[in-house]
Amino acid sequence: MYEKGIMVLIADGDWKHILLENSSIKEGFNMRILFLESHPMWIYGLPNGFRDLGHEVKVSGTLTEKNIPEMISKFKPNLIVTMSWTSENTNEKLKWIRKYVKLSKIPLIYWSTEDPAYTACFSLPLIQKILPDFVFTICKEKVDYFKKLGIKAAHLGFGYHESVHHPVDSCDKYKVSIAVVANGYDKYIEAHPDCCRNASLKVLVNPILKNNMRIDFWGRYWDKMNSIVNFDIPKEWIHGYLPYTEANKVYSSADIVIGLQNRQLTQRTYEILASEGFLLTNDTQVVKQLFKNGRDLVISSSEEETLKLVDYYLSHPKEREKIRKNGRKAVECCSYKYKAEYIIKVLKEQKILPINIK
Numbered sequence: 001m002y003e004k005g006i007m008v009l010i011a012d013g014d015w016k017h018i019l020l021e022n023s024s025i026k027e028g029f030n031m032r033i034l035f036l037e038s039h040p041m042w043i044y045g046l047p048n049g050f051r052d053l054g055h056e057v058k059v060s061g062t063l064t065e066k067n068i069p070e071m072i073s074k075f076k077p078n079l080i081v082t083m084s085w086t087s088e089n090t091n092e093k094l095k096w097i098r099k100y101v102k103l104s105k106i107p108l109i110y111w112s113t114e115d116p117a118y119t120a121c122f123s124l125p126l127i128q129k130i131l132p133d134f135v136f137t138i139c140k141e142k143v144d145y146f147k148k149l150g151i152k153a154a155h156l157g158f159g160y161h162e163s164v165h166h167p168v169d170s171c172d173k174y175k176v177s178i179a180v181v182a183n184g185y186d187k188y189i190e191a192h193p194d195c196c197r198n199a200s201l202k203v204l205v206n207p208i209l210k211n212n213m214r215i216d217f218w219g220r221y222w223d224k225m226n227s228i229v230n231f232d233i234p235k236e237w238i239h240g241y242l243p244y245t246e247a248n249k250v251y252s253s254a255d256i257v258i259g260l261q262n263r264q265l266t267q268r269t270y271e272i273l274a275s276e277g278f279l280l281t282n283d284t285q286v287v288k289q290l291f292k293n294g295r296d297l298v299i300s301s302s303e304e305e306t307l308k309l310v311d312y313y314l315s316h317p318k319e320r321e322k323i324r325k326n327g328r329k330a331v332e333c334c335s336y337k338y339k340a341e342y343i344i345k346v347l348k349e350q351k352i353l354p355i356n357i358k
Contacts, residue, residue, distance in 0.1 A: 030358055032056045034077035036063060036097060039086040040244040045267075046083070046111070048161045049336025053344075054358060063093050069100045079353065080104075082130065083111035085122055094129040101130070107352045108132045109343070111156060115139035116263060117195075127151060133352050136343065138264050154346050158267035159336045160274040164245055167276035167328065170253040176216040177314060178208065179254035181247050181268065184221030189228055198228070200260040200282050205229055207303035208310060215258070218242035218250060251277030255314055259297075265290065270334050273297065273327040278320045280309060296330040297323065 035047050038061045047057045058075050060067070072080075080101055082088070101108045110132040112123045116139045127135060127146075135146055136156035146153035189198045208215055209231035222238045242250065251257050251272045259269050259281035269287070272279045273296065281287060283301035293299045298313065300306040313320050347353040 029356060030054045030056065031078040031353075032058070032075055033079045033081060034071060034075055035059045036068070036080065036082040037084070037086065037088055038062050039084070039088070041267075042084050042086065044164045044244065045159065045161050045336050046081070046339060048163055049159070049338070049340035052335075052337040053340055055340075060088075063088050063096065065096045068096050069103075072100060072104045072106065077106055078357075079347075080106050080108045081111065082108070082132075084113045085118070089126060091129070094126060098130045107134070107347070109134045109136065109347070109352075111135075112137040112139075112142070113158075115142045119145070124149075134347060134350060136346075152350060156339060156343065157265060157334075158270055159334045159339045160267070160270040160331065161336045162274065165248045165251075165271040165274040168249055168252045171249045174250045174253035176214075176250075176254050178213065178215045178256045178258065178310065179218070179250050180205065180215055180258045180260070181218045181242060181250055182260050183219040184217075184225040184228075186221050186224040186228060196262045197260060200262075201229060203282055203300055203303060204258050204260065204280065204306055206231070207306050209233070211307060213310070216254075218247075247271065248275035251275035254278075255317075255320065256280050256310060261287065270331050273331045274335075276324040276328045278313065278324050279327060280306070280313075291327075291330055295323065296327045 030053075031050075033047075033050050033055055035043065035057065037043055037059060043059045047059055051057050058071065058077070060071060082097060097108075108130065110127060110130065112119075112127070112135055114122050115137045119139075119142055123137075133152070135151055135153040137143060137146065137153060138155075138157055140155045143153045143155050185197060189195060189201075192198070205215065206229050209229055214237060216237055216239060217233070218239045218241075220241055222233060223235070226232050248271070252275050255278065257272050257277040257279055259266065259272055259279050261269070261282040261284055265284075265286045269279070269281065279297040281297060281299055283299040287297075287299055291297050298309050300309055344353060344357060348355050348357065
């Protein structure tokens with residue numbers, strides 16, 4: 001049901017107001033979308049996907065109690081998005097989000113990227129604090145879990161955006177034989193030795209180090225990982241934090257990029273392939289569902305297989321290059337533009353957004 005100057009819709013018996021200019025009430029209008037986030041890992045992905053569709057996007061940056069209502073008032077978003085587990089998800093900031101977004105009556109969605117490992121201790125408590133209109137989760141198994149709790153939910157996996165993850169010419173600074181771009185997470189692995197992350201390390205990293213082959217590590221905590229990988233990693237192999245927008249240079253330059261996996265397909269999987277990185281990763285069901293082994297990437301299911309693959313592909317550069325090209329093609333349909341289209345489709349079906357949004 002529509003009134004002049006304001007679009008009004010009924011969802012589950014409640015009136016919800018979406019602020020629009022008079023001129024916007026027409027077929028196929030673009031939205032204004034406000035992302036409440038500041039972390040580099042998140043502000044270059046999904047927001048750019050919505051921009052690709054023609055929507056106007058504002059990324060909040062660091063949240064304060066003052067700037068949240070100011071942005072809502074001045075920007076007049078049609079949709080507000082929050083996501084992940086960052087410095088913008090503190091208890092204090094969650095209270096501000098709930099207070100001012102609910103006052104605005106603008107639809108709020110949350111992308112739960114920490115499932116399933118942190119659903120109970122983080123995702124669900126956050127959802128209960130901000131009360132979003134809809135939740136997207138990276139874990140398919142958690143969709144029904146949320147629904148049983150009365151939380152509207154759907155699955156949304158990771159992706160990539162080509163503005164950040166695209167091929168570049170090989171850089172001398174990052175030209176290495178074998179690279180890992182990831183945090184070590186030593187404390188988590190020590191507390192959860194049976195986790196997927198540790199299993200991934202045992203298959204992909206430990207055998208290479210045991211054979212005294214160099215791996216160059218970018219990311220935090222690798223100087224604390226010696227007892228976990230059973231190897232004293234030389235300091236010169238550890239390069240520390242890598243800016244998010246620099247990662248594609250490593251992926252495009254290294255001969256082999258090791259992609260550690262979790263229970264869900266990691267975002268880095270898409271980003272490595274989109275950057276034409278030669279990816280060596282774990283033999284998991286979800287990897288095999290989306291990609292073809294030996295064509296788009298290579299997978300290993302054992303320490304012995306990892307060593308054979310590394311030895312073979314380091315000595316066959318032409319085959320590496322062919323797989324690099326194929327890997328990039330394989331993820332073209334996984335860009336955040338298509339993820340944004342899917343989000344809009346779901347929210348229209350749920351009557352959270354009007355049907356005449358592009």
